[in-house]
Amino acid sequence: MVVVQKTLLFFRGAQMATTSNEPSLSQEDWDDLMMPDDVFSDEFVKQEIAFMGLDKSFSEDGVVLTLKEIHRRCDDYLNKNYRGGELTCPVLSIDGLVWMSLTPMEIQSNYMAWRATGGLVGMGGLGLGYAPMRAASQEEVEDVYVYENDQRVIDFFLHHHRKREELKKIKVIKVDDLRDTITLDEDFPEFDSFYMDIYQSLLPNEAIDDWKLMASSNLAQEFRFWGQERAYLEGLCHEIIGPEQVPMYDRVFLRKWQRTENSAMQNTNLDYAYIEELLEVMLEWF
């Protein structure tokens, strides 16, 4: 088991928190300012489940939504956890494979993708449309373009949310494969931010090439992929990188996690060489 030292992300705190013309804030106040939501709490998870309004199960043509009351080991994004029935989470499967759910892990790991956005936002992978809906609910966001390769998932999303205000800002684009679209489509928009989440499992090998693709195609000022904060945390734990190499928003996210009561990280068994290569590629761009 890897237990992250509580001090890992706190040193250099003061320099990071303020510049000469900003009011002097404590590290904790600064983090709350940058990331106002209590993302690691059950209240936040419940609020987000309610926001999505997916309260009825559904099954059509291989797309299945079930509502699961959780009574078992159910880890958070970074912490180990056990749940005793306090949460009922919508789970989306496509042709028998789970692609997205509103478990604490998914809600916490999608947070930065919608919170730290503005202007024209691009997202790869619709799933339940949680990150797109949340991005669209932000005042700073003008439009959200979502690229998805499964028409059934698109139909479910558009039908379910047809009465929602957020949908006015969301444009869903059917593609065969988002990677080809980014590579080949000369009219691919230039986004203010882009979020890649076409993954069924956390930090797969493809994330390395996807990062290279996003960096080399200049598709956005800022881009992220699902699991990014976790990659930085693994890098910190294995001393592949130091805190100063972690971008500011990810550092704030990890520091807020470290302030939770039980920040005992579950073991992901991720391969050291993989994390090293992924971080090398990620840090090259910054």
Ligand SMILES: C[S@@+](CC[C@H](N)C(=O)[O-])C[C@H]1O[C@@H](n2cnc3c(N)ncnc32)[C@H](O)[C@@H]1O
């Ligand atoms: C994990 S879900 C996305 C979840 C989403 N972030 C949310 O907040 O609900 C991934 C989605 O990507 C889609 N997908 C998988 N591979 C793709 C590809 N190559 N191009 C476009 N979409 C893809 C899947 O059909 C699925 O709907």
